Amino acid sequence: MRAGQLLQRYGVLVALALLVLFGSLRYEGFLSTYNVFSVLGYNSMFGLVALGMAFVIMTGGIDLSVGSVAAFASVIAALLSPFGLWPALLGAVAAATLLGLINGVVVAYLKILPFVATLAMLLAARGLALLFAGNQSVSVSSESGFTTFGQGNIGGVPFTAVLLFVAFAIGAVVLRSTRFGRHVLAVGGNEEAARLMGLPVERTLVWVYVLSGALAGLAGVILASQFGAGQPTEGLGWELTAIAAVVVGGTLLTGGSGSIGSTLVGVLLLGIIFNILNFENGRGTISLSAYWQSVIRGAFLLLVVVLQNQLTRRKASGGG
């Protein structure tokens, strides 16, 4: 049981370390600052979305709308970019937060399954994104300095990578050391018990969806500034990447437990796997089309959930 627990907690970390070791031995330039930063910079979008998703999943919910909310935010950011960086950034995040708030209210007060509520938002946010963008991508104003947000760096470190680590650090502290964090775990563990203990169940639920919406909005801002355009049709399948990262990080989809640090490891693990595949393709040893990516991602998710299931089952029987 102890070994199982350890494996569950540190297994992903070990896997990540092994992959990095493998990559650095096999490929020249794998550990170059350029490669490391480009992996981090590109995956910061998925990381932020996964962070919000982790909180939602810990309450026992799910947020399927993150991809289209991010697309919506990228459009708003692009539309506001002529007014400068801050109006674009704040306006886009605020708009996405509003959509998250709607998700939260629908889940917490109308008592509609998170799955359905956020599925509806997946459709609605996509529709809003297309509507605001007039069905095409919206160019970001070049004079505003908006693109520096996604492409700039602090002392050589990409700004988005800094943002990613800061966000996860704050997330980890919030989960471990604040009342809100304890409420999230309590609601996910047993909603009825949490209610009987007098915890603000509804408010906690609203907040996790607000958080998820805001972080998806931030990811949308990065998207717009990295690509130099608001992309109303982007973000397809982001929710799945985020869920996969959270699951790979060992957070149980039934809620009530989880770890923010492991979620980051999950994000990086997925990112590194695709980075390695790119290197393999570059060397010409294999020739995997982009189409293999999703097959591999699926196979990987399969492996993780089956392993996770075996471990938790062993733990349960060992403890009983």
Place this chain on the structure above:
Amino acid sequence: MTRPEGTTAPPAALPPNARRRRSTTPLLGPLVALVLLFLFNALFTPNFLTAQTLNVNLTQVATVVIVAVGMTLVIATGGIDLSVGALMAISGAIAPMLFLNPPFGNAALGLGLAFTVPVLVAGLFGLFNGSLVTRFGIQPFIATLILFIAGRGIAQVMTNGQLQTFSNSTFGYIGLGRPLGIPFQVILMLAVVALFAWVMSRTVFGRHVLAVGGNEAAARLAGIPTNRVKLAVYGISGLLAGLAGLIVIAINSSSDANQVGLNMELDAIAAVAVGGTALTGGRATILGTLLGALIIQLIRYTLLARGVPDAVALVVKAAIILVAVYIQRQRR
């Protein structure tokens, strides 16, 4: 007492008051909504009451309904199947390979296999979903997420992402044929609806499905083979998705692994929800799912006929899903 669906004899494992009262009304709301929508269009939309408009709407809705019937069964057991769109893409990718390069150069054999093999393969993938849910105890959402991600990739890898175009009138009949002027896929749709409406209301299997979704532990104690029932519903969902995949590529006379069945899981779940099947399981109405799909289709048609952009139609669809599910909740 008129009981449209699902509850002829009381299954042992359901709570006593959970069935009879509820099951008398679920079709009423969707039916009224559909009739109102129909009347509105008949009065205000030019050329609505023509055979062509009717056919267009029915052809567009047929594949959604066929997939949504399988989804209804899965949802009735308390599960969900996110992989249906990807399975349609796989089935759609396999079929042209079989009749374009028939084995042993035998065209008839190739055609025969093109109608059966893709559907069976999709069914096998459905069983794979089911075994993840039953054997490994993985949440249906995650279990089917795996093929949602990987399935389309498999179809793309098989075809190298290339469009397969073809003109084969025999195969095309499944999407383009019109016996007695009725589109063939509409006949298929009605047959599937009739078959599963019968299965759910008149067979032991149908009652087992509801019992598993109502209270799985109780169902197991009552001696119902819960795992086999769940395995079967995912298999059926896969088979029906495979069939829908064939229809889609037949209509287009081409197969595009990137596009076939895209967002179908959303449309199917929406149809099930609007049709009055509880997304928490334990209740199912196949006719409701048919009505739900027709309602969504008719609303889309109404908006488009009025010049409302597709983007707004998405927002409206989202609102309809929420309202439908909310009303369902109130009724409980």
